[in-house]
Amino acid sequence: MKATVLHKTFSLFLAFLVLFSTLSFTVEKHYCGNHLVDTAIFSEAKKCGGIDAEDISYVKKPCCKDIVDIIEGQDELSVKDFQSIEKDTCTTLVSYVLSYTFLFETVAKPIIPHKYYKPPKIIKDIHVLDETYLI
Template sequence: MKKVLQQGCSVVMAVLVLLSTISWSVDKHLCMGRVMDISFFSHADDCGMEVALSLLDEDIEKPGCCDDESFVLTGQDDLKLTWSDFDLEQQHFLFAFSTSYLDLFVPLEELPVPHLEYPPPILVRDIHVLDQVFLI
């Protein structure tokens, strides 16, 4: 169970690092205010309106009805964190969390007996036999 949990956490962390370092770009092609094409990581295809307008008579002024919009989200380049990048409260939390987490997996040779140092009480009379109260 411990191995499966560690592998699952490793996969999740690897995916988070991958997604945070990739640069994302989204291109949209708008024709008359309506979205015609959306493309991730490449240029969006046009609707063909420019080709149709170029075939018209050259004397007519061509209205521009198409727009291209682009959105770029740059990924994180610097992934090296140092201990001094954290403030004092974060350092205390990380230290306490790591120590308590690592102490969970320390193997025990034998189970601790909490009452080993204390002797059992001295029985003067056997009260169950005197009162004749028995568990059935």
């Protein structure tokens, strides 16, 4: 029971690890001067006031700027066959698996010889009869 739950949890963790390692996205930030106006993930950031300073012709130096951070994931996943592993690596892998396979052996159930023994019924208190008291 515990092994199957552990196995499913570990498989789910590895699936999410592959998913998030291949995920790529962009983060776009829009600044007006030194003030951050908007940040957007997967879409375009909203501009300040609807009119960019770049659109106005009489402003010599535009005060607005856009910064785009592209976070790229892994593009190619490499899958190796068991036949493509080198001989030394294969030997190490097999010895590792075999050593851990025989490490955990099941223990035989112990035999309890007096499991079904019923003691005799006590009719009289033996300590009182023999007058042996533990002081």
